[in-house]
Amino acid sequence: MRKRKINRSILIVCEGTKTEYDYFQYIGEKISIPRGVWDTVEVSTNVTIPKDIPIPAQTSLAKRKKKSFINPNKRKISDQNVLLKLCSYLYGEKEGFEKYENVKAVPLRFVALAQMLEEEQRIYEELWAVYDKDDHPFHKEASEKALELTNDKVVNIGFSSRSFEHWIILHFEKNKKEFLVTDCKDEKDEPLGCNKDIGCKGQTCLCGYIRTNTPLVNYSKSNSPKDFEDMMNVLMKPANLRKAISNAEWLREEIRNSEESNKPIYELNPFTDIDYLVKKLID
Template sequence: MGTDDLLKKRKAGAQESHKRNTKNLSPKQVILIVYEGEKTEKNYFETLKKQLNLTNANIIIDPDSNPSPSSVVKYAKQKLKQNPNEYDAIYCVFDRDRHRDFNKALNMVKNTIIQTIVSDPCFEFWILLHFNKTKKIFGISGGSPCKEVQEEKAFRKNVKNYAKDYDFKEIITQHLETAINYAKEINSQNEAQRQTPYTQVVVLVEKLRELAGDKKG
């Protein structure tokens, strides 16, 4: 066999191997995360995406400008209707807080691929769990439950100069596993009985870690 023939044979073999490898690659999952209109959730999940190096999934983080649970779900359903075969999963992230349409929002996702990710009283409770495990009921004095979460000693100590555009990189890097463990423990007691506080953000976080192949965070 001549040199040219040998090179052609090797090239053909390499091309065939590439075709087989490409064929065996799993398509990227497309995950849509819809959240209330503040930047907090977006900043957190965008940072988490980078920390997990999520390259094998397409995570779309999309805000809804109307900060109410039913509006968030409505927006997600519109996205699903526009592209019914686009998404592998859709998550609606919103607060329990004192929204009057909360139960309506939960009913709106029935018989869909949409999953609600609720924090009671608010997303900031999930952030608090990165540092402190508490079953304290917030808002019983009549004030803002979410504001009371942010006024917790552990929150003020560890999340300094908190704002909607806060950089969560250090918190996620150092304390994510703590938040997951605390959330699971509290949820196992409170969520099933619809008692406050609890947060389902841990469900979404673990889904993203699973997609990234990250078992330890």
């Protein structure tokens, strides 16, 4: 009988600070660790990189780099400016400030963050970056960056298009509809709350489709703790989880048999391979 490795640790750097983060935290705490699949499931988000810290011009770097930065909320960042560090990690100290916009791009940033955390910690058996297609740039660069070895490890990518919500839909049905947006919004950039009675009625946005066509009638990108717990109880039912994995495999097979088969995954809509990561966490 093969002995299980001890102190197994997996790192998941994910785009969302709410839905995806809570989802993988839940699986880690409720399933992976209790079952002994992993000893540590570390989920990191873009909160790790303070987006609201101003980046100094290259000419002022020498004067300011040893000082703490103050963000607009007047909270002092005293330990380190992780975003500055990530700029230097990606491009070198000089060029990093000229390419700050590249670092802001979510896919490239998350892949690089997973690599940087592995270089510092050296404890992870697997590295994952989870993000969506949305309207993000630098998908190609992120995919290429993920193949670079960090302590003999690549960064595995858990990708969804248009967004993570397509993975949620697959828990209930086979679906290869191309959605235009994740959530319809008003002129103030607030979600419309589309459902069977209002908004696009699930024809245009993923969240509206979920509320209209699945049991998750209260689904939101910022679920309340109760709604989130109720949602996970539904999604983690063995029958629904098996269906999601099977339907994700079906969707990729549909793509392989279509005119889209030669496209890279970041040009596809719909697409998801989140099932690979979920299977890693539960089996």
